[in-house]
Amino acid sequence: MKDVRIIEVKRSVFASNEERADLLRQELKKKGIFLLNLMSSPGSGKTTTLVRTIEALKNTCRIGVMEADIDSDVDARTIAEQGVLSIQLHTGGMCHLDAEMTRQGLQELEKENSGQTGPVDLAILENVGNLVCPAEFDTGACKNTMILSVPEGDDKPLKYPLMFSVCDVVLINKIDVLPYFDFDMERCIQNIHKRNPQAKVIPICARTGEGVDDFAAWLTDEMRAWKEEEKSHA
Amino acid sequence: MKDVRIIEVKRSVFASNEERADLLRQELKKKGIFLLNLMSSPGSGKTTTLVRTIEALKNTCRIGVMEADIDSDVDARTIAEQGVLSIQLHTGGMCHLDAEMTRQGLQELEKENSGQTGPVDLAILENVGNLVCPAEFDTGACKNTMILSVPEGDDKPLKYPLMFSVCDVVLINKIDVLPYFDFDMERCIQNIHKRNPQAKVIPICARTGEGVDDFAAWLTDEMRAWKEEEKSHA
Secondary structure (H helix, E strand, C coil), X not given: CCCCEEEECCCCCCCCHHHHHHHHHHHHHHHCCEEXXXXXXXXXXXXHHHHHHHHHHCCCCCEEEEEEEXXXXXXXXXXXXXXXXXXXXXXXXXXXXCHHHHHHXXXXXXXXXXXXXXXXXXXXXXXXXXXXXXXXXXXXXXXXEEEEEHHHCCCHHHHCHHHHHCCCEEEEECHHHHHHCCCCHHHHHHHHHHHCCCCEEEECECCCCECHHHHHHHHHHHHHHHHHHHHHHC | CCCCEEEECCCCCCXXXXXXXXXXXXHHHHHCCEEEEEEECCCCCHHHHHHHHHHHHCCCCCEEEEEEECCCCHHHHHHHCCCCEEEEEECCCCXXXXXXXXXXXXXXXXXXXXXXXXXXXEEEEECCCCCCHHHHXXXXXXXXXXXXXXXXXXXXXXXXXXXXXXXXXXXXXXXXXXXXXXXXXXXXXXXXXXXXXCCEEXXXXXXXXXXXXXXXXXXXXXXXXXXXXXXXXX
């Protein structure tokens, strides 16, 4: 199995995380890198969804993945097997990533990428599995995506309001097991829109790949818009 | 539906949470109250498991439940419908409970119980749905229990090591959906025991009630041991 680099990320020295996050977004825009922050509970299927998304996009753009984890490097190895750049960020027990930790990760991803023709087009941050803390810290990402899986229940937007408020896209994963759970898709979408009327909701099954193309299409559109915005400012 | 009291809990003024937690355990021992801390990811089935546990124990002991949540009071209402004492603790967005917040909750539970013949025998704290932060803070509980549900995956003990290390009992919930998930019970138990060789593992299905009697039996034994320990010190 391919070796992956493990980075120990540290807290920011900036007074304000918001300030650091805005600065990071400006830097990313200049470099033409689109940063996606992917969040969810433990076991909702972040890594499997990433593998499918990479399959859908790896022939059209250069992808780099940062896998945040408290202790293991299982996920970064899984991603490295897809043939894309992958590093593991260790948070030292911390429950979230902030903008400075993300910047350190991007810097290491850049080193890993040295010798290539250019920077990645799409950097994906797989955040720590947690519906509470990651929502409170702007990582500097261009867009936020979260995964809610069917077994977790359709009431989660009511219980973890901030997470659903900060996300541009909510992927509802594991729709293949809908028959075995008391999960009402209509009610779930209503609950999401109560928290965030603008949120785009995409039902998927990462295991089979169902619905992942819709997510990849959204991501492609957003990446294009991000690069065009930069050109019009240049 | 019965109204439930909502308590806004605040951070501790104590220098050390460990110190506050030990003091709380001494106070509980004097009063003969057994405090159980119940933790899990969002959507693992904490409230449903509680409802089943209450059904199994409510004729043999007096129970009080503290439901911690960031924002809603859905769970406290569900518990109140079981005819046991129930209060809702709002953490104001915080991702865990510490010993001082728990003490405030117990105090309110005591007020709620005023006019009754004695204190509760069993106080249960349903912690915030999160596998990271609650593991870092001793709440002052006599024992810690966590729920891992089948859809979350058998690898979770490797990824959230601290949570599995601090728990006396791990309930593996939603075993009715085992046929639909790639979840190996043997491997899961091995992973748990890698982190915590002493942990007791009980497979359950909170929806149907399967296995809950085993958990109730463990709880009854622990409550008896706790009370006897106090008597032998008195």
